[in-house]
Amino acid sequence: xQPLKQSVYMLALGCLIGIWAWSCAPTxxxxxHYQLPSKSDSLEGINAFVSFKDVRENQAMLTDNAKxxxxxxxxxxxxxxxxxxxxxxxxxxxxxxxxxxxxxxxxLQHAGMQISENRDTEIGIEFILKEFMLDFESRNWIxxxxxxxxxxxxxxxxxxxxISGKAERYKVAGNREAEKVIGELLTxxxxxxxxxxxxxxxxxxxx
Numbered sequence: 376x377q378p379l380k381q382s383v384y385m386l387a388l389g390c391l392i393g394i395w396a397w398s399c400a401p402t403x404x405x406x407x408h409y410q411l412p413s414k415s416d417s418l419e420g421i422n423a424f425v426s427f428k429d430v431r432e433n434q435a436m437l438t439d440n441a442k443x444x445x446x447x448x449x450x451x452x453x454x455x456x457x458x459x460x461x462x463x464x465x466x467x468x469x470x471x472x473x474x475x476x477x478x479x480x481x482x483l484q485h486a487g488m489q490i491s492e493n494r495d496t497e498i499g500i501e502f503i504l505k506e507f508m509l510d511f512e513s514r515n516w517i518x519x520x521x522x523x524x525x526x527x528x529x530x531x532x533x534x535x536x537x538i539s540g541k542a543e544r545y546k547v548a549g550n551r552e553a554e555k556v557i558g559e560l561l562t563x564x565x566x567x568x569x570x571x572x573x574x575x576x577x578x579x580x581x582x
Contacts, residue, residue, distance in 0.1 A: 408562075410558075419488075430504065435508075438510040502525075506519055516543060516545075517541065534577050
C-alpha cells in the first residue's frame with residue numbers, strides 16, 4: 376500500500392474507532408429533547424399556580440436491564456426545549472421531577488398562561504406523576520409514562536385527566552435511541568393535554 380493511501384486509511388480507521396468508542400461510552404446523563412407545539416394564545420388571560428407531585432409506587436426510573444445497558448448513569452437529564460422554528464434552548468441538568476415541572480411550565484407559558492408563584496392564587500394546576508420507567512429488552516428501549524393533571528379552584532379539585540403512554544425504539548449504537556424515545560413520548564404526552572378544554576369544562580375559561 377502506498378504511503379499516502381496508507382495514511383488516509385489509518386486516519387479513516389481511527390475516526391471510525393473514535394466514533395464507535397464515543398457511541399458506546401458510559402452515559403452519566405441523558406439528553407432529552409422536548410418539542411413545543413405550535414405557538415398559541417389559547418391560555419391567554421389565565422393566571423394559575425402550577426404544582427407537581429411524584430406518587431410513583433416504584434421510585435426507580437430504570438429496570439435492572441436498563442441499568443445494565445446505561446453504564447454509570449447518574450439519574451439526571453439534560454433538558455433541551457425546541458420551538459417550532461427549530462430554535463433550541465438548553466435548560467441544564469435536572470433530576471426527574473425538576474425536569475418534568477420545567478417541561479409543564481414551558482408548555483403552559485407557550486400557550487399564553489401566566490404562571491403565578493403565589494400558592495394562594497385562586498386557580499391551580501397540579502401535575503401528578505404516576506409512572507416513569509425505562510426498560511431495555513431484546514435490544515429495544517421501552518419507556519412508560521403516566522401522569523394525572525388536576526384543575527383546582529381555591530385548593531378544591533374541579534376536574535382531572537390522566538394520560539398514559541408507552542413507546543419503544545430499537546438500539547443501534549450507544550444510548551442515543553434511549554434519549555430519543557424518552558423525548559418523543561414525553562413530547563407527545565405533554566402536548567396531548569388540552570388544558571384549555573379542562574378550563575372550558577369547568578366553566579373557568581375567560582370570556
